[in-house]
Amino acid sequence: xxxxxxxxxxxxxxxxxxxxxxxxxxxxxxxxxxxxxxxxxxxxxxxxxxxxxxxxxxxxxxxxxxxxxxxxxxxxxxxxxxxxxxxxxxxxxxxxxxxxxxxxxxxxxxxxxxxxxxxxxxxxxxxxxxxxxxxxxxxxxxxxxxxxxxxxxxxxxxxxxxxxxxxxxxxxxxxxxxxxxxxxxxxxxxxxxxxxxxxxxxxxxxxxxxxxxxxxxxxxxxxxxxxxxxxxxxxxxxxxxxxxxxxxxxxxxxxxxxxxxxxxxxxxxxxxxxxxxxxxxxxxxxxxxxxxxxxxxxxxxxxxxxxxxxxxxxxxxxxxxxxxxxxxxxxxxxxxxxxxxxxxxxxxxxxxxxxxxxxxxxxxxxxxxxxxxxx
Amino acid sequence: xxxxxxxxxxxxxxxxxxxxxxxxxxxxxxxxxxxxxxxxxxxxxxxxxxxxxxxxxxxxxxxxxxxxxxxxxxxxxxxxxxxxxxxxxxxxxxxxxxxxxxxxxxxxxxxxxxxxxxxxxxxxxxxxxxxxxxxxxxxxxxxxxxxxxxxxxxxxxxxxxxxxxxxxxxxxxxxxxxxxxxxxxxxxxxxxx
Numbered sequence: 001x002x003x004x005x006x007x008x009x010x011x012x013x014x015x016x017x018x019x020x021x022x023x024x025x026x027x028x029x030x031x032x033x034x035x036x037x038x039x040x041x042x043x044x045x046x047x048x049x050x051x052x053x054x055x056x057x058x059x060x061x062x063x064x065x066x067x068x069x070x071x072x073x074x075x076x077x078x079x080x081x082x083x084x085x086x087x088x089x090x091x092x093x094x095x096x097x098x099x100x101x102x103x104x105x106x107x108x109x110x111x112x113x114x115x116x117x118x119x120x121x122x123x124x125x126x127x128x129x130x131x132x133x134x135x136x137x138x139x140x141x142x143x144x145x146x147x148x149x150x151x152x153x154x155x156x157x158x159x160x161x162x163x164x165x166x167x168x169x170x171x172x173x174x175x176x177x178x179x180x181x182x183x184x185x186x187x188x189x190x191x192x193x194x195x196x197x198x199x200x201x202x203x204x205x206x207x208x209x210x211x212x213x214x215x216x217x218x219x220x221x222x223x224x225x226x227x228x229x230x231x232x233x234x235x236x237x238x239x240x241x242x243x244x245x246x247x248x249x250x251x252x253x254x255x256x257x258x259x260x261x262x263x264x265x266x267x268x269x270x271x272x273x274x275x276x277x278x279x280x281x282x283x284x285x286x287x288x289x290x291x292x293x294x295x296x297x298x299x300x301x302x303x304x305x306x307x308x309x310x311x312x313x314x315x316x317x318x319x320x321x322x323x324x325x326x327x328x329x330x331x332x333x334x335x336x337x338x339x340x341x342x343x344x345x346x347x348x349x350x351x352x353x354x355x356x357x358x359x360x361x362x363x364x365x366x367x368x369x370x371x372x373x374x375x
Numbered sequence: 376x377x378x379x380x381x382x383x384x385x386x387x388x389x390x391x392x393x394x395x396x397x398x399x400x401x402x403x404x405x406x407x408x409x410x411x412x413x414x415x416x417x418x419x420x421x422x423x424x425x426x427x428x429x430x431x432x433x434x435x436x437x438x439x440x441x442x443x444x445x446x447x448x449x450x451x452x453x454x455x456x457x458x459x460x461x462x463x464x465x466x467x468x469x470x471x472x473x474x475x476x477x478x479x480x481x482x483x484x485x486x487x488x489x490x491x492x493x494x495x496x497x498x499x500x501x502x503x504x505x506x507x508x509x510x511x512x513x514x515x516x517x518x519x520x521x522x523x524x525x526x527x528x529x530x531x532x533x534x535x536x537x538x539x540x541x542x543x544x545x546x547x548x549x550x551x552x553x554x555x556x557x558x559x560x561x562x563x564x565x566x567x568x
Contacts, residue, residue, distance in 0.1 A: 041484055102495060104466075109475045113468065113550060120466055120517045136525070139517040141466055142497045149514055156532040177471070180478045181491035232512040234504040236453070240492045251455060251510055255537060363492060364501030366513050 002158050003375070004225045005165070005215040006086025007316045008078045011208035011303055012047040015057060016081060020313075021320040024302050025348070029331060031192045031204045031304050038176035044188055046174055047206035047304035049074060062130075069105045071173040072123050074209040076130050079169050082211035083131065088165050091132035096163045098138045099124035100150035100170040101308040107175040127169065135163075143362030144271070145232065146170065147210070147311020148370050152230035154214050164216045170309035171209040178307070179205060185240075187275055195272035195298035195330055196279045196344045198337030203273040206304025210313035220375035225319040228355075228371045231255035235365035242277045246285030248367035249359060253289035256357070256369040265294045266353035267327045267345070269318040271360045272298025273305055274332065278361065283338035285367075291357070297345045301332035315358045315370065322356050322374050380530060381561040383540070386443040388435065388555040395442050408553035412438060428489065429502060430470040432548040436461065436499035437506065439555040440542060447559055448507050456539040458512040459500045460529055465549035466496040466517050499546060511538060521545040521556070534562040 008016060012030025013023040023030075030047035037044075051070065058065050058073045061080055065073060079097075083090045090097075104120045116122055124137035138157070140150040147170035154166035172178075182188050182205060189202035214227060233251035235243035243249075268291060270282050286292050299314050306313055321328050327349045336344065354374040361367045387394040391403035391411040401418050403411040412434045416426060419441055429437060448454070470493045478486050492498065497515035504513050512533055518525070530541045544557035 039481065041481060106471060109468075109471055110479070113472045118468055119464070119519075121464070121519045125519075136518070136522070140514070141495070141517050142514050143495045153529075153532075160528065160532055162528070176478055177475065177494075180484070180486040181474070181488075181494065184486040184488040184491055232514065233455070234459075234501065234510055234513045236504045236508050236510050239498050239501045239505070248510060362497075363495050364497040364513065365504055366497060366501070 001217045001220055002155055002214050002227050003217045003220055004212055004319055005088060006082040006213035007211065008081040009208060009210045009313050009316055010049060010054065010074050010078045011313065012049060013302065017316050017320065021317055024299065024317055024328060027331065029192055029302050031301065038179060040176055040179050042183055044179055044183065045190065045192065045204045047204065048174060049207055068126065069117055071105055071171055072126055075127050075169050075171045078209040078211045079127060079131065079167055082213050083167060086213040086215065088213060088215060090167060093135065094163050095133060095165040095167065096135050096138065096157055097124065097128040097133055098140065098150045098154050098166055098168045099127060100140045100146040100312065101172055102141060102143060102146060103172060103178055106177045107173065109177065142366055143364050144307060144310060145360040145362040145366050145368040146308040148358060148360045148368035149232060151212065151227060151311060151315065151370060152232065152368065155227050155230060158214060158216050166214045167211060168214060168312060169209060169211045170312035172207060172307035172309055174205055174207045189274060192332055193274035193301050194332035195274045195300055196338060197333045198335045200274040200276060200279060200337060203275055203300060204304035206306040208303060208306040208309040208313050210309045210316055212312055212316060222375060223323055224375040225323055226373045226375055228373045229256050230368065230370045232366060232368045235367065237365055239365065240363050242281035242361060246281045246288060248365055249282065249285035249361055250288040252367045252369040253285060253291060256371050257289060262291050262294055264353060265355045265357055266322060266351040267295040267297055268357045268359060269314055270296050270298045272300050274300055280338050283340040283342050286342050287340040292340060292342050295327050295345050296342050297328050297330045311360050311368065318356050318358060319372055322372065325350055325352065327351050381563065382558050383561050384443050384447055384559040386439045386557045388439055388553065391553065393442065408551050411553065423506065430493035432467060432469055432546065433493060433499040433502045435548050435553060435555050436546040437502050439546065439557045440503045443542065443557045443559050444507060450507055453508045453510055455510045456537060457509045458533045458538050458541045459503050459509060460514050460533060460541060460543045461500055462516045462518055462521065462526060462545050463496060463547040464519060465547060467494050469549045470494055503542065530560050538562060
């Protein structure tokens with residue numbers, strides 16, 4: 001069995017998983033309007049990490065913050081908290097580090113293409129080395145499903161017997177590069193986003209780092225959250241548009257549910273970007289997979305779309321909710337707006353069930369589904 | 376799965392030379408990667424208009440996969456049992472640099488969505504999936520250099536009772552360095568790597 005041994009979130013809503021979870025439960029959103037930031041001409045809504053507070057906290061951990069990029073500082077801070085919470089030996093040769101990011105330190109590209117900091121593997125090596133870990137870190141860059149894919153890869157690394165423990169950190173930092181790109185797609189909403197709502201009109205971007213420490217366990221304690229299974233499938237349809245039939249997500253969900261009963265699932269934590277096409281696609285895939293009676297929630301109105309961190313961050317919030325026996329509401333959702341009716345949550349509700357599903361979809365046609373269980 | 380993996384096919388591209396199963400099948404006149412990719416497309420007599428929209432990394436992955444899969448895949452049927460797992464060193468930095476030029480300053484701020492979409496390295500796995508109707512797992516890993524043992528482990532990890540074959544390898548394109556090494560692995564018993 002593979003259990004979550006420690007977790008952390010660094011985001012606009014706080015610097016620990018517990019703080020972030022509490023903020024989400026209280027109905028907070030870190031999404032705000034920014035004008036003139038990064039030299040992007042158009043104003044945009046986003047959820048950003050408080051850089052001053054981050055640097056202050058990092059200084060308490062390590063004296064020379066300048067050695068590390070802001071993204072690496074956030075990742076190290078996040079991993080450090082999760083590792084100490086888990087009480088694992090990060091330097092052990094049976095521990096592996098995984099790093100999930102779409103764009104890493106892309107902000108340095110303005111200064112030229114020869115900057116070593118641009119390489120994702122370099123950031124990953126620096127994070128692992130900070131903790132004295134000598135194994136080559138695994139770097140996943142699989143668009144918006146990166147975080148979920150990194151968790152699935154970590155599970156496989158442990159199941160294969162190569163490692164006993166995996167430190168999985170998802171991280172992305174907003175920049176002119178990322179914001180302008182999403183603006184060019186006309187994908188951004190001018191308000192706090194509204195996942196699955198009839199009036200949804202686009203996504204908000206967010207930056208965060210999030211860490212899950214996964215550990216092999218012979219025995220589990222009551223309440224432990226286990227990563228049971230995962231599946232990834234492609235739409236084979238379009239590199240940037242979601243499939244009209246939800247093909248890849250449907251196939252991933254079917255593979256993951258194989259032999260399991262949907263009545264045992266407490267909730268599905270959706271990708272729910274609040275773009276018209278994504279949420280519609282998810283409703284189709286959930287319907288086709290026979291999961292349309294399971295409550296669905298989404299977290300993008302709290303954190304924005306945190307890209308390479310999203311799979312890890314949203315799994316953490318969902319795992320904490322399952323542990324507490326509650327299903328979280330979907331901020332921004334009022335009125336159903338998908339062609340297949342799915343029960344999107346509006347209020348916090350108790351649950352006795354012991355599974356949740358995390359799904360994500362991304363450019364390149366990739367879709368991921370993860371199944372977590374409360375022991 | 377513990378079944379040994381069989382290599383059905385191999386494709387290598389380096390220094391603008393193409394090898395299929397270790398035999399040279401194409402060589403460019405000069406070492407000019409963009410011209411080489413265009414010449415290789417013509418040499419293969421393909422009629423696939425999406426090719427011309429791709430960035431250089433996706434073009435390289437696409438052409439290498441065409442050579443790799445020739446005779447091994449039926450594009451008329453969907454394939455849920457094939458995975459595509461690619462690795463490289465520089466992610467999508469080649470097209471990232473091109474995109475960055477379009478947003479350099481306020482007077483020349485024309486971000487292009489058709490360039491931005493390629494600024495993710497896993498897009499190349501999506502292009503191969505679309506071309507060959509592959510609905511299986513697709514993924515992209517980034518590492519400092521190619522590590523055959525690591526690559527082999529990832530293929531073994533992805534092979535379960537729903538995965539029959541895996542297209543796996545290294546596809547790197549950055550600053551006129553153009554290199555691909557792809558394998559088509561089969562999970563059935565047979566000759567081992």
